[in-house]
Amino acid sequence: MSTGPLDYPRRRLGMDQDRYDFAMLETRPPALWPDGRPLAVWINLALEHFPLNPSGAGFKAHGAMTMPYPDLRHYTLRDYGNRVGVFRVLKALQEHAFSASLAVNAELALRYPPLLAQLAASGHEIIGHGWNMDRVHHGGLDPAIERQWIEDSLAALARWSAQPIRGWLSPARSQSAATPDLLRGAGLEWCADWVNDELPYPQHTAHGALWSLPLSLELEDRFVIGENLHAEAEWADQVIDACEFLLAEARGLGQGRLLSLSLTPWVIGQPHRIGHLERVLRHLASRRALLWNAPPSTILRTAVAAPATDR
């Protein structure tokens, strides 16, 4: 589409694309959680594989190799998350009795079956997370190739998941214009890439609605600690502040709210950081009577099941 600097072909009521309708969180029919609890809590762990020889096609995801080949420094630091960090995070979740979802780069299922066995045994919900962190879904990618990536990813994870895989997080949260159509076409029910909301809302696809279940980027450990370079204790304060803010807003407005927390084992699983995650979990546990912690597909079904939000 060639447009001049003063041409505005998509200037119209609502959004300038057709993927979803504009609707403000506060004026939508509210989500209501079980037992009248004001705040749902969703925790996601991203299990990521960063190849030593990235193509960089599209762009390099944050965390990808940056040094001249072979970048052993970054390769092994990322691999640390899958060998060591993830087990610290899983233990912390278990000690505080939190359920979570596990977004798994599917290549890990081929590379590290013992990791997948441990993940499957944890009982947390497994969701798709693309093939690896170098296969970034992006505009310009042939849709046939992208469809194959999605199918390969779901097939590799299927044997490790007790339930059909319902959710998806794209590597680096990147999409092509076709990604939601392809995800829904592959049988997925929801996607966590879009950070434009705090509660689920439907996106239109060629195969019916794909629910967008937003996973906060701005509170993500990798984003706050790895990109903003804030101290670990600062990150923990931010999560706790968000929890308290959302609790107060939910109670003030009588609308359910969702705290989504994105964790990255190669970041938060380091020995000097895990204690800060534990402080966050202790805080959440201290608010247990007001919180509803559940796997994301359960949270989505509950939010959507409220008659008023079923549209």
Added chain:
Amino acid sequence: MKSDPGLYDYWPYVGRPALRWPGNARVALWIAPNIEFYEWMPPDNPKRKPWPRPLPDVLGYATRDYGNRVGQQRMMRVLDRYGLRGSVSLSTAMLIHHPEIIEMAAARGWEFFSHGIYNTRYSYGLDEAQERAMIEESMQLIERHTGQRCAGYLAPALSHTEATIDLFAEAGGLYTCDLFHDDQPTPVRTRSGRRFVSIPYSLELNDTIVYVVNKIEPRRYGQMIKDAFDRLYAEGEASGTVLCVPLHAYQVSHPHRLRSFEEAIDYICGHAGVWKATGREIAEHYLEHHYDAALAAMQQAAEPGA
């Protein structure tokens, strides 16, 4: 290209005629929510890429859309609590895309000023006729949809040409937010010679600069606003000062950030001598009571031997 924009002469902070705000306030406080629209598929600009990732940049687009879906109402509730009206730096395409947000702001008596059409359309590369047409259309959209005569301008995404300030003054504007050279309003020299002023709009306290560029922690942002206020309040006893807090609902309204902003506002509003103003009110007060004296004093300051 010029080595100096030529919009103002050097005029030191010390030795100026005293500014007096209504009610003898020390500080004029104005809150400038940027209510913006970023396009899904913006055209290429020769000087600046709208999005860092290949299009569609879902992450960047969704990050901005969060402000409109979630953040605006949250921010409005905080400002309501303290009787603060926003002076909206408006991507004027918002009047067409999301009139429900504009109506909520208009119902609160907020001011709307122009921030271009879209925040993904930069002034770079526009010739003078194109930039004039863009500015005039943005002002007409504000008047048509809200009934307000647009008084202020902040160039879209802070993208300027050599003509930007001249063009806005010629289009009938009263004030610009594009200059960060002072903590007080100052006359601006434009080629039309119209009475036209700069109103301080703090880049350093702009939440997007704070969070995205300087990557500052949320609690520290609140402390920065308080510290700025304390100093401007102290100095404002002798001569009025301006504290502007520019906001973006896609930044400040996140659940881990809004409380810190509210604590700062709560602190400021607990002081006597704070004029809760809009950009237009500050500009009009200054033009009526201080502009001429400032021009005379500036002339005198430029000729220290005279």
